Amino acid sequence: MIVRAEHFNLEATLESGQVFGFTKAGAVYSGHVRGVPVTFSQTTGSLKVGGRIGARAVREYFDLDRDLGPVHAFLKNDPALVPALKALKGLRLIRQDSWEALACFIISSNNNVKRIQGIHRHLIARLGQNGAFPTAAAIARTHERTLRELGLGYRAPFLQRTAKFISTNPHTLEMIRRAPYAEAVERVLAFPGIGPKVADCVLLYGFHKLEAFPVDVWIQRIVRKLYFKGRAVSERRTHDFGQKRWGAHAGYVQQYLFHGARTGVL
DNA sequence: TCCCAGGTGTCGC
């Protein structure tokens, strides 16, 4: 199936650290959307899709109907950010599964992307069905020891306890979805192993709350370099700076900053 | 061997 996809950069979207379940072979990305195995590859102006998934679901997943004008305007009008726009134009924030994002970003703390991807793969192999990411119930049923065997380390009890809570209180995810940002932050912070940074990742990637502005070491470094003359700034100040400057699109701009910094274009 | 990775929990002040 072919889906029209203008102003879209598949590679930057799937490789910018917002989602961990896609693997690349040649020009084709393989992964899952809503538990369904899919493949994606991009040609100019369109997206080639494989798997039992409809065009509407693909458009929704990749946020393709969003006008990126406001986001790109922020980047275009800020000389320091123009390189990120040139290199990453069309990068979009995916509407991925809420539970999967919650789990993955608990795993992400003090960890690196390669290892997160590896753990993600191990979780699927051991606890998933049909190659999809394991449900909260599946992880809740397993033992902390098993999660440690899969490489989670000290984060194993955090994920186990969170999975147990979500599987016994499944409405929680919907409550977070409906809640405004400030309230949603408080709810997500209540889970073990989740602090301000992971909370913003979960809300941005798992719930598409675009005012979230996750501040990790990369964002800390690039914001310090571009806006504070290289002087050290607290994580809190960086967070407030991003939200104030980019407002309702802070999360989108953050994704360009993060991937731009990591790939060396900023 | 030490340092780092999409940080957080805990303790002391």
Added chain:
DNA sequence: GCGACACATGGG
């Protein structure tokens, strides 16, 4: 409220 420090694991 902020500043140490520990924490599993694997790669450089």
